[in-house]
Amino acid sequence: MTMNKPALPVESTDTYHDQVRIVLVETTHSGNIGAVARAMKNMGLGNLWLVNPKSFPDEASYARASSASDVLDRAQVVSSLDEALSDCVLVMGTSARGRKVPWPVISPPQAAVTAAENSARGPVALVFGRESNGLSNEELQRCHYHIHIPSNPDYSSLNLAMAVQVVCYELRMHYLRGLEEVESSPYLESMVEPGDRGWDVPPATVNDVEGFFGHLEQVLQDVDFHRRENPRQLMTRLRRLFQRAKLDQMEINILRGILTSVQKATVAREGVGRNTTAAGAVDEGQE
Structure with a gap:
């Protein structure tokens, strides 16, 4: 059996x-x-x-x-x-x-x-x-x-x-x-951040990260969350946060894509607001 x-x-x-x-x-x-x-x-x-x-x-x-x-x-x-x-x-x-x-x-x-x-x-x-x-x-x-x-x-x-x-x-x-x-043993090698063997995307360069920080600061100003004239420690703390994450190139692209979408949505919302105001002014004139 x-x-x-x-x-x-x-x-x-x-x-x-x-x-x-x-x-x-x-x-x-x-x-x-x-x-x-x-x-x-x-x-x-x-x-x-x-x-x-x-x-x-x-x-x-x-x-x-x-x-x-x-x-x-x-x-x-x-x-x-x-x-x-x-x-x-x-x-x-x-x-x-x-x-x-x-x-x-x-x-x-x-x-x-x-x-x-x-x-x-x-x-x-x-x-x-x-x-x-x-x-x-x-x-x-x-x-x-x-x-x-x-x-x-x-x-x-x-x-x-x-x-x-x-x-x-x-x-x-x-x-x-x-x-x-x-010999190198893949069983014992850690894979915890971009650049480690087995990670699927190369690490973001300094240029990549600085471009992201510039983009982030601009969007935060666009939505009135951050003011250059009274910055406090906002960007310093955000830099510390994202630097700690050790981003890869794909993650940078995703984050910048999100920021771009926020910018587009902000522009579209502002455009709708302006059109509404203009239409109201015309209506008042006709009355």
Whole structure:
């Protein structure tokens, strides 16, 4: 029986992605396994190991995986944590609570760096526990480090897939920063203003902006909003406002088009007013 719909193409993998292993221990709800697969594929990971899941594979897991069914297809199902960790060179387990005996604890960003540094030596396992009570003390003692996600202490419990997503996101960001060191990475480049790569219109030049300011001041005078003889700080504040916006050439054109329309409407309204007055004067003369 086919339970899964075709998966979307997998992002090209490399040793780093293959060596990082997400291990779920005794997952109770199979839908969470599917949600984890989706979280992993979102971040370019696909190496999933399942330790004694209550139910897998089934319809719920594939339904929640959406287009990450290929991650479920390749998932390794084992009967014990020992099997999942036996060939690993580093093991990190997620933990939300303190221990009587202090254990090395690192944050998700630190875990990502540590995983990357060790993945060249062999498989690295990131272990997540049961939905109800996480990993046992014995299981956490199998880990070189505990990963602590600094969630709200008043409501610290994370859904399994959410916890996996947080850690996988940090792995993804570390990987992309590594790419950025050797080549420009479009994933991390900001695009917030004209001139940034990906912006659709070139930035407005000083000439463009000064032409707009001159046009704006004239229109404000035309509509009796601004008087040159008593300017106060109006144009200074408007300059500050529009300079802060960092306009592009198209935006300048749009704004000047609006100003031109205002001027035309003002002239037309004044013309109607003059015609009305003239017509009234003629009527009075005829009377």
